[in-house]
Amino acid sequence: MKAIVKPTNRLEGTINALSSKNYTTRYLLIGALAEGTSTIYYPAHSEDSDAMRRCIRDLGAIVEEDDEKMTIQGFGKHPRDVSQLDVGNAGAVLRFLMSVAAFCPEVTFINAYPNSLGKRPHDDLIESLQAMGVEIEHNEGKLPITIRNGKLHGGKIKVSGNVSSQFLSSLLFMAPLLDEDSEIEVLHDLKSKVIVGQTLEVIAQAGIHIEASEDLMHYTIKGGQKYEPQKYVVQGDYPGSAAILAAAAVTHSDVTVLRLEENSKQGEKAVVDVLRAMGVNLTHENGVVRVLGNQQLKAGEFDGDHFTDGVLAMVAAAVFAEGTSRFYNVENLRYKECDRITDFLTELRKAGAHVEERQSEIIIHGSPQGVAGGVEINAHYDHRVIMALTIVGLRSEKGLIINDAHHVAKSYPHYFEHLLSLGAQIELVE
Numbered sequence: 001m002k003a004i005v006k007p008t009n010r011l012e013g014t015i016n017a018l019s020s021k022n023y024t025t026r027y028l029l030i031g032a033l034a035e036g037t038s039t040i041y042y043p044a045h046s047e048d049s050d051a052m053r054r055c056i057r058d059l060g061a062i063v064e065e066d067d068e069k070m071t072i073q074g075f076g077k078h079p080r081d082v083s084q085l086d087v088g089n090a091g092a093v094l095r096f097l098m099s100v101a102a103f104c105p106e107v108t109f110i111n112a113y114p115n116s117l118g119k120r121p122h123d124d125l126i127e128s129l130q131a132m133g134v135e136i137e138h139n140e141g142k143l144p145i146t147i148r149n150g151k152l153h154g155g156k157i158k159v160s161g162n163v164s165s166q167f168l169s170s171l172l173f174m175a176p177l178l179d180e181d182s183e184i185e186v187l188h189d190l191k192s193k194v195i196v197g198q199t200l201e202v203i204a205q206a207g208i209h210i211e212a213s214e215d216l217m218h219y220t221i222k223g224g225q226k227y228e229p230q231k232y233v234v235q236g237d238y239p240g241s242a243a244i245l246a247a248a249a250v251t252h253s254d255v256t257v258l259r260l261e262e263n264s265k266q267g268e269k270a271v272v273d274v275l276r277a278m279g280v281n282l283t284h285e286n287g288v289v290r291v292l293g294n295q296q297l298k299a300g301e302f303d304g305d306h307f308t309d310g311v312l313a314m315v316a317a318a319v320f321a322e323g324t325s326r327f328y329n330v331e332n333l334r335y336k337e338c339d340r341i342t343d344f345l346t347e348l349r350k351a352g353a354h355v356e357e358r359q360s361e362i363i364i365h366g367s368p369q370g371v372a373g374g375v376e377i378n379a380h381y382d383h384r385v386i387m388a389l390t391i392v393g394l395r396s397e398k399g400l401i402i403n404d405a406h407h408v409a410k411s412y413p414h415y416f417e418h419l420l421s422l423g424a425q426i427e428l429v430e
């Protein structure tokens, strides 16, 4: 699908935030790891959450669904003997399930997206699992990956947090089910640290006890624990909503997004403060964010690691700010669906933005007068690149054509529909 994004002066209206992708993948997982029936209200529907749903079914969970909720009869620590799993393009699903696969005799994770997930590194998790007795075949740390149970055991576990927090989360989900007690030590820096708080939150909701140090670098985990079946309610998604809020910030607008809890553990709720710091007129009360955009933005400097999945949308807003903005501590954006620094900035430059990259920084020299546009954009298989470039297109002189825009469905299948309902001028061509 192509998205033909045309210059749009005004956005107006109210939308319900999509359901959180990262809570949905977690609740599906812990529902599967429980024995008994868990219920998840308002689960997300996107390619990534569908991937988790498909894989836990393949592993033996019984999943039933109606319009409002999903029930999962879990398999505990005894998944079905499945030979292959297809995680689509979902990094978190792959990494979380690599640890669960260690309870199966032999599972191969296939390489369904060689140009996206197929390029992402998993070495750090592979090394930790191997040290725990798991046998792993892999393609230089990348897919396809085959996991064999070997002699899986707990004990002292080390994992690097340099590249992704998902490796640590994966081990935190699995270790309580082992017979032995475990201690996890995080080596190096822990990137996307905030999201580990979401992992610990859902694990605790399922009755599992993990002792975590305050800096989230050390964990003590008793073995032989069981996930209890529970009822979970999925909150609204900040990373996806960040793009809607940024679109409202760069246009004349009166846009309200519902279902964005102020006390959420999602790091990307920081985008509300980022936009505020950029001078955007907004309020955030009782789970409702209202943006009154007037196209006036000022530049700022932000530690992007706190809101990793919201960075691209904030960069798109910064393209139209007065002055030079800097998003630092974002090196691990290079290891996502594409290289979200080099690949994303290549597309931004095509659109007419003035941007510079460093190994772990994005620098934007703002163009408050707007950018030229009038070019075709490569999506690089990345939903967040698509969402961000759409924002830029709305404020361009000649619009943008975003190729392969269907990849937006990885996290936010209704993104264009939502923008259209706010009055965005976008044509979708199959």
Ligand SMILES: O=C(O)C1=C[C@@H](OP(=O)(O)O)[C@@H](O)[C@H](O)C1
Binding pocket: 022, 025, 092, 163, 164, 165, 166, 169, 191, 192, 195, 308, 309, 332
């Ligand atoms: O744990 C998770 O669900 C996620 C962790 C983050 O990845 P990294 O830890 O690799 O930064 C985030 O970007 C991703 O969308 C989801």
Ligand SMILES: C=C(OP(=O)(O)O)C(=O)O
Binding pocket: 089, 090, 091, 092, 093, 309, 336, 337, 384, 411
């Ligand atoms: C990086 C993302 O997801 P994942 O790592 O799960 O593929 C994302 O949603 O932006």
